[in-house]
Amino acid sequence: MPLAPGFEYDVGIVLRRLFFDEFLGGYQSIVEFGSGTGINLLLLATQFPGTRLSGCDWATPSRDILLEMGQQQNRPIGAHIFNMLIAEGWDGAPIDRGSAVLTVHAMEQLDDKWRPFLHYLLARQPGLVLHIEPIFDFYDESPFDRIAASYHLERKYLKGYYSYLRELENSGKIEIVAARRVAFGGFYHDANSVLAWRPKL
Numbered sequence: 001m002p003l004a005p006g007f008e009y010d011v012g013i014v015l016r017r018l019f020f021d022e023f024l025g026g027y028q029s030i031v032e033f034g035s036g037t038g039i040n041l042l043l044l045a046t047q048f049p050g051t052r053l054s055g056c057d058w059a060t061p062s063r064d065i066l067l068e069m070g071q072q073q074n075r076p077i078g079a080h081i082f083n084m085l086i087a088e089g090w091d092g093a094p095i096d097r098g099s100a101v102l103t104v105h106a107m108e109q110l111d112d113k114w115r116p117f118l119h120y121l122l123a124r125q126p127g128l129v130l131h132i133e134p135i136f137d138f139y140d141e142s143p144f145d146r147i148a149a150s151y152h153l154e155r156k157y158l159k160g161y162y163s164y165l166r167e168l169e170n171s172g173k174i175e176i177v178a179a180r181r182v183a184f185g186g187f188y189h190d191a192n193s194v195l196a197w198r199p200k201l
């Protein structure tokens, strides 16, 4: 039991800052999919003052928050409506080799329906794709992990994605830069594991 009720959230923010620092420096633009409240774009705005930032979500309030956030930060933040399940809503105009793509706790919502979004990313050839997500494949047979795995399945969280990325790597289509279990989680599961990859040119 943590002493502070916000402990899990606060450590989660620290982890995000560390992973952004490790993986996202040096790109001209960063595009987050499933941006929600925009917390990651707010962190990125302070961490990378010169980088062009955009967020996408299928929920209209997310777009409205990002537009307001851009005004308050005194820098434009692109805001788009986009459905990751069918990869439609925005043509992804600024995504290219100079861009990094980010998802945080958003791929998790796609269950096994991530193929349209993956093909959308592959077609745009970003310089890096960074996911901070619960990854089912990283769990083992220990009692804690078995509980987390059954929670993951019950919630219909992301399935089959990491093994497909490995297939793509074996066939020379992508490079997996990092596949890292982050053994910090909440009562139910470990939501902060890292997958980083890029399409091969």
Ligand SMILES: C[S@@+](CC[C@H](N)C(=O)[O-])C[C@H]1O[C@@H](n2cnc3c(N)ncnc32)[C@H](O)[C@@H]1O
Residues within 6 Å of the ligand: 033, 034, 035, 036, 037, 038, 039, 040, 056, 057, 058, 059, 062, 082, 083, 084, 085, 103, 104, 105, 106, 109
């Ligand atoms: C758990 S929230 C995470 C939000 C944010 N990335 C964060 O770290 O706080 C998941 C977000 O994914 C979005 N989302 C879920 N399914 C989506 C889909 N099919 N297309 C676009 N966004 C989706 C939700 O609307 C929500 O904003």
